[in-house]
Every structure is written in structure tokens, then in C-alpha cells.
Amino acid sequence: MIRIRGLKKKLGAKQVLDGVDLDVETGESIVIMGRSGTGKSVLLKHIIGLMTPDEGSIEVDGVNFVGLSERDLNEIRKRFGMLFQGAALFDSMTVGENVGLALVEHLRLPRPEVRRRVAERLEWVGLKGVEGMKPASLSGGMRKRVGLARAIAMDPRYILYDEPTTGLDPVRADVINELIIKLQRELKVTSVVVTHDMASAFKVADRIVMLHEGREGPVHAV
Numbered sequence: 001m002i003r004i005r006g007l008k009k010k011l012g013a014k015q016v017l018d019g020v021d022l023d024v025e026t027g028e029s030i031v032i033m034g035r036s037g038t039g040k041s042v043l044l045k046h047i048i049g050l051m052t053p054d055e056g057s058i059e060v061d062g063v064n065f066v067g068l069s070e071r072d073l074n075e076i077r078k079r080f081g082m083l084f085q086g087a088a089l090f091d092s093m094t095v096g097e098n099v100g101l102a103l104v105e106h107l108r109l110p111r112p113e114v115r116r117r118v119a120e121r122l123e124w125v126g127l128k129g130v131e132g133m134k135p136a137s138l139s140g141g142m143r144k145r146v147g148l149a150r151a152i153a154m155d156p157r158y159i160l161y162d163e164p165t166t167g168l169d170p171v172r173a174d175v176i177n178e179l180i181i182k183l184q185r186e187l188k189v190t191s192v193v194v195t196h197d198m199a200s201a202f203k204v205a206d207r208i209v210m211l212h213e214g215r216e217g218p219v220h221a222v
Contacts, residue, residue: 019056096115
């Protein structure tokens with residue numbers, strides 16, 4: 001479970017988050033919506049520990065990680081996977097190297113086990129046999145799926161999605177939506193999705209939260 005209380009963050013002169021309170025229950029899929037500049041992506045970066053709040057607390061599985069050492073924070077981060085808006089793949093690396101990066105750097109797994117896990121995760125997202133390809137040779141939808149394979153490489157409890165369908169046509173966007181649902185149901189992960197895409201939101205969400213002027217708005221069950 002993720003529990004956020006009184007979260008505040010100011011960037012320059014702008015109060016981006018202004019006392020956000022939010023609970024994300026284990027196993028649910030919650031969608032965060034709002035106009036550009038309302039702090040949706042900033043909130044995601046706080047949840048995964050990439051930004052530090054000015055005030056407030058963020059608990060993951062009962063542990064408030066605000067103020068923890070970088071070493072302890074990294075242990076919390078291992079519970080998360082994240083699909084970034086542009087997939088954030090390293091173009092100089094192959095698909096397989098991108099997906100397996102965390103397995104090598106954080107888990108120190110032997111190469112045969114890394115290759116096995118990479119192949120398994122890519123097959124999960126419908127990209128069997130593409131390990132040797134470079135990201136530049138992939139379509140936008142395929143890049144998103146590689147990013148998702150990387151997000152689940154370490155068997156996370158939580159997956160954060162930052163605009164997962166942006167830039168995709170409706171058919172490819174729906175492939176991503178179906179994968180979000182599949183991962184939640186079959187891998188039992190908790191999903192937090194930031195999106196402007198109404199069709200995507202209503203398809204993948206158990207609840208929708210609106211951010212407005214740095215605070216959470218009405219919560220809707222879907």
C-alpha cells in the first residue's frame with residue numbers, strides 16, 4: 001500500500017503540490033488525471049523517490065521513506081517499476097541489454113539467468129526474440145513495450161506509468177492498455193497511471209483521481 005499525506009513541493013515560484021493526500025491500495029489500478037502543469041508527473045517522481053518533498057510523508061508498505069539514506073531508499077525503489085513517457089531506452093544498447101540492465105546492476109545475477117529473465121519479460125509483452133535489436137529500429141509502440149518489459153524485470157510490487165499511451169495511435173494505445181490490465185491481474189501488481197487519455201483511463205482504472213491546483217480532487221470508482 002502507498003499512503004501519501006500532506007505532500008508539498010514548490011518548483012521555483014510555483015507551488016506544484018500543495019498538500020496532496022492519497023492512498024493507493026494493494027492490487028488496485030489508480031489513474032491520476034489533470035491538466036498540464038498540475039503536478040501529475042511530479043507526484044509520480046515523489047512516489048518512486050526521484051524527488052524529495054518540501055513537506056509531507058510517503059509510506060510504502062508501512063515505511064515512510066522521506067528522509068531515508070540513499071542506500072535505504074534504493075531498497076524501497078526495488079519494489080517499483082516505471083514506464084517513462086518516452087520509454088527512456090538507451091539507444092546505444094540492445095533491447096536485451098536495456099531490459100536486463102537492472103538485473104545486472106542491482107541483483108548481480110549471472111548472465112544466463114539475466115538472458116532467461118529478459119526473454120521471459122519480452123515474451124510477456126508480446127516481443128519474443130527481439131533481444132538483439134536496437135531501440136532506434138523499433139516502432140513507438142514496440143519501444144513502449146520494451147520499456148514495460150524493463151519495468152517488470154525485477155518483479156516489482158508497484159508499477160508507475162507516466163503517459164503510457166502518448167504518441168500512439170488508438171490500436172497501439174489499446175495494446176498498452178491491455179498489458180496494464182494483464183500485469184495487474186496476472187502478476188498482482190499495484191498500478192499508478194498518469195494519463196491525459198480518457199479512453200485509457202476508463203479502461204485500466206479501478207479509481208480515477210483528479211489533480212487540480214496541486215491538490216487531489218474527487219475520487220471516482222470506475
